[in-house]
Amino acid sequence: MEYQVIIPAAGQGKRMGANRNKLLLEVDGRPIIVHTLKVFEQDENCRGILLAIHPDDHLVLLELFDQYNIRKVTAMVEGGKERQQSVYYALKQALPNGVVLVHDGARPFIQQNTINELVSVAKETGAAIAAVPVKDTIKTVKQGLVDKTIERSSLWSVQTPQAFRHSLLMEAYEQAESSAFLGTDDASLVEEMGKKIQVVEADYDNIKLTTKEDLIFAEAIIRKRKEQ
Numbered sequence: 001m002e003y004q005v006i007i008p009a010a011g012q013g014k015r016m017g018a019n020r021n022k023l024l025l026e027v028d029g030r031p032i033i034v035h036t037l038k039v040f041e042q043d044e045n046c047r048g049i050l051l052a053i054h055p056d057d058h059l060v061l062l063e064l065f066d067q068y069n070i071r072k073v074t075a076m077v078e079g080g081k082e083r084q085q086s087v088y089y090a091l092k093q094a095l096p097n098g099v100v101l102v103h104d105g106a107r108p109f110i111q112q113n114t115i116n117e118l119v120s121v122a123k124e125t126g127a128a129i130a131a132v133p134v135k136d137t138i139k140t141v142k143q144g145l146v147d148k149t150i151e152r153s154s155l156w157s158v159q160t161p162q163a164f165r166h167s168l169l170m171e172a173y174e175q176a177e178s179s180a181f182l183g184t185d186d187a188s189l190v191e192e193m194g195k196k197i198q199v200v201e202a203d204y205d206n207i208k209l210t211t212k213e214d215l216i217f218a219e220a221i222i223r224k225r226k227e228q
């Protein structure tokens with residue numbers, strides 16, 4: 001089932017502390033963003049990649065597309081201050097039909113079976129997100145004191161991709177803009193409209209590379225996959 005994917009890649013990677021866009025750091029000898037792009041490049045159902053970038057990275061990215069034979073990037077837009085703006089600018093360049101995925105450039109380990117399932121559920125129902133059950137016990141804390149313990153069985157850690165019918169996602173982003181709503185993920189904008197979002201159980205190794213330790217996890221995930 002065909003889809004387009006928006007990849008926000010315009011962040012500054014502040015928590016990684018590399019003084020540059022973390023997506024250009026290498027794991028297993030390739031920039032993180034190349035790993036992410038390759039997943040979609042190799043998926044025959046992906047009909048186009050819309051990338052939100054920082055203008056400073058533009059030339060480097062064009063060189064990487066050449067070097068790694070990445071041909072499906074149909075639009076490169078300048079990102080905004082917030083991830084939500086970056087996604088919105090890219091969404092405006094998407095073909096106005098079918099299913100659109102939004103996937104963080106910083107999650108290079110997304111697996112094909114999760115993508116397939118998200119696309120198919122979003123096509124059927126309008127909206128689907130990747131998530132995993134929370135492993136830790138989660139408590140709310142106020143002024144250094146435990147407030148309460150939240151029932152773990154209802155807690156899920158939400159990832160990307162998040163998949164939507166184009167029309168629904170566009171409406172959600174337009175509404176968020178007109179009401180100045182800033183969500184923490186794409187689905188939260190759709191939730192604001194009172195729409196149901198399906199949850200697709202994904203993998204624990206679909207991590208977002210955020211801090212330095214995550215680079216060690218990333219190398220380990222790649223090693224494990226090479227052994228399989």
Ligand code: CTP
Pocket residue numbers: 007008009010011012013014015016022023052053079080081082083084086087104105106107208209210
């Ligand atoms: N992103 C974006 N535009 C922004 C902020 C983030 O396109 N204004 C992208 C990032 O490039 C990343 C994804 O959104 O692929 C998830 O964001 P995050 O992991 O928070 O990356 P950064 O914002 O770059 O990192 P930090 O928050 O540590 O600065």
Ligand code: MG
Pocket residue numbers: 011
């Ligand atoms: Mg960020």
